Amino acid sequence: MRTNPTGGEKLMWYILRNKRFHGLKFRRQYNFGKHILDFYCVRLKLAIEVDGPTHFTPKGLEKDRIRNKYLKQNGANVYHIEHDRLLVNTDVVLEELELYLGLNSPHPDPPPMGEGA
Numbered sequence: 001m002r003t004n005p006t007g008g009e010k011l012m013w014y015i016l017r018n019k020r021f022h023g024l025k026f027r028r029q030y031n032f033g034k035h036i037l038d039f040y041c042v043r044l045k046l047a048i049e050v051d052g053p054t055h056f057t058p059k060g061l062e063k064d065r066i067r068n069k070y071l072k073q074n075g076a077n078v079y080h081i082e083h084d085r086l087l088v089n090t091d092v093v094l095e096e097l098e099l100y101l102g103l104n105s106p107h108p109d110p111p112p113m114g115e116g117a
Contacts, residue, residue: 008086011087027042
């Protein structure tokens with residue numbers, strides 16, 4: 001069942017859409033078997049899930065465990081991001097995702113005028 005996107009999901013979609021994140025194509029609300037994934041990159045076979053508070057209850061943790069097992073058995077990896085942490089520490093969360101994927105960090109801010117030219 002699809003739901004309205006949360007603030008964290010909206011932020012993540014802004015970051016991922018139009019190949020903004022390292023040129024990778026992500027799809028939003030991607031159907032994978034009987035599951036709907038928040039974001040999915042076909043090339044990497046990677047699901048990114050932005051998890052809110054219900055995911056951290058005993059029932060939510062068990063549901064995620066079963067879902068992750070299903071995805072893994074069908075060739076997909078899952079990267080979970082805590083919703084509130086994404087909103088508060090976006091840069092840190094994205095750096096962690098880059099490390100997980102083995103990607104170089106984006107270029108730092110351009111050097112001041114006259115340096116690095």
